[in-house]
Amino acid sequence: MxxxxxxxxxxxxxxxxxxxxxxxxxxxxxxxxxxxxxxxxxxxxxxxxxxxxxxxxxxxxxxxxxxxxxxxxxxxxxxxxxxxxxxxxxxxxxxxxxxxxxxxxxxxxxxxxxxxxxxxxxxxxxxxxxxxxxxxxxxxxxxxxxxxxxxxxxxxxxxxxxxxxxxxxxxxxxxxxxxVDYPIPTIVNATPTKEDELIAGYIADLIEDSATLQLGIGGIPNAVASFLEHKRDLGIHTEMLTQGMIELLNKGVITNKKKTLWPGKMVCTFGLGEESMYDFVDDNPGILFLRGKYVNDPYVIAQNDKMVSINTALMVDLTGQVASESIGFKHYSGTGGQLDTHRGASMAKNGKGIIALHSTAKDGKISKIVPFLPEGTGVTVPRQDVDWVVTEHGAVHLKGKSLRERARLLISIADPVFREELKRIAISNHIY
The missing domain is CATH 3.40.1080.10 (Glutaconate Coenzyme A-transferase)
Known part of the structure; x- marks a missing residue:
């Protein structure tokens, strides 16, 4: 034919x-x-x-x-x-x-x-x-x-x-x-801030050799990638393929040898990066683009031993509710694969679901660890699903913890300027 x-x-x-x-x-x-x-x-x-x-x-x-x-x-x-x-x-x-x-x-x-x-x-x-x-x-x-x-x-x-x-x-x-013959859109890696690097250091400490990773996009995930160069035999099972993953693969940090699912292969469902990433992906049998309904299925993700999912958030309240897509009724992004990958990683054997965020916004004027989410704010990761939360002031594990324990732990990684006020509000609402 x-x-x-x-x-x-x-x-x-x-x-x-x-x-x-x-x-x-x-x-x-x-x-x-x-x-x-x-x-x-x-x-x-x-x-x-x-x-x-x-x-x-x-x-x-x-x-x-x-x-x-x-x-x-x-x-x-x-x-x-x-x-x-x-x-x-x-x-x-x-x-x-x-x-x-x-x-x-x-x-x-x-x-x-x-x-x-x-x-x-x-x-x-x-x-x-x-x-x-x-x-x-x-x-x-x-x-x-x-x-x-x-x-x-x-x-x-x-x-x-x-x-x-x-x-x-x-x-x-x-x-x-x-x-057609137009350029494929690219994005340039965001330059990590000092706060991004502090957060990345805490996250890197939670990642073991031979872990399988899902990394999001932005300054914090980019910083995490740069803090992983001393790790060995990492693997990738991710929603989005990023530039930092290709760089870690080229440095021998990512080998995909120890993955439970698809050993030897990087698995993703879409890619967005620089032109050099697209060149690397072109006709590369070591990178598999599979349907989102498979790659992001929490029960598929959970089959990877030492699965670690790293996502970012706009704010977290003192009970552990994670808001990543809106502040009040003002919509910024979407749930995307955040809940998918967080649930999958936290269910995995030796897995970790990590939510990362700066402790403040607006040049330190607003705390992103908040007593209550503003009216109309969408909850992206429910408090019953939350696992690890990380800011530049530390990492805390919330899974299985009571409201009182959660409030105390989250206040400990809030910006010091806001801790007393957060404690006062938590006490007055009987959750401290």
Missing amino acids: DYKEIYKSKIIDTETLMKKILKGNKTVVLGMAAMEPQSFLNNLKDCDFDNLRIFSCLDVVDFPVQKDPKFSSKFLNESWFYSNPTREAANMGIGTVTYIPNNLHLAGTDKLQNDKPDIYWGIASPMDKHGYLTLSLSVVYEKDMIENVDKIVLEVNPNAPRTHGDTQIHISEVDHVIE
Whole structure:
């Protein structure tokens, strides 16, 4: 079979295709993060559509229509995780953005039970001689959606790395191909602060040789990676593949030899980093991109001995409730895989679920260890699930502890300026 001819027969330009398939009430699910289809997004503002709903996650590309009030009556982006572009549009209050509460391993399947999209539109790496493209840097929910939508559209980009795992899709399954050549979005590692490094030191002390890690994104996780260079035979089973993991692999710190699941392989469900990371990932059989419903399943994660999950938070109250996505009704990000990975790690044999945060915000004016969460704040990790909490003032283990013990431990790692006030409030509410 001549796959090249099949491929050619499906090539179409973005403008023509959008006019053809976006008429009426349509729902489109996009590839996640670096796999957002930029040709589609950039042409939306000039496209005539009636009522368009988009499902997306961790947007890294700005949607011009999200910030234009004239689209508010006929465009809605439903997001599984806010990032800067989505947050900015939501804060404008024009009604073009809303959040979908979720645990990431169920994001796609939960949505499909109630709201099947019409179209999947994402990025793919170029086709090989056997007729296979890959979904490249994300299979969090993409494969689940592809198996259920009516139309599959792929922006085939030579800059998208070819990946191994569950990312392959055959050209016979694809309805339309748009050939593009734009850079894949990158992020630069955040430079750790002094507080990040202090926190990272406490976390590194909790990580044993041959542990399997999940690391999030930001200054604290980046600092943690730099504090692990003396460890041996670490492994990776993570939601997000990051630059720091590749650097530790190149230094021989990560070997994946001692992992319980998939020994010898780094396992992730999406990747976002620098161009050098994408080059390393390209056609690398040692890195497996597997579906989010598998990678982030707490009962899968828990099968890894010495599993350690490291996530960050906005605030923690004195009973151990962790808020990582909103302050009051003001939404910042999302649950993502935080509860998935925290639960999985804390259930694992010799595992640890770690929540890390700075003890203060606003240049030390506000404590992030708080007596009570502000009204409307979403609880990301319930207090009955919380395991370890770390600030620059220490690490405390809360699992199995009473409210009185928790309050005392959390006050001990709050900024010293706020400890007496926190103690006073805890005493007055009979939890100290």
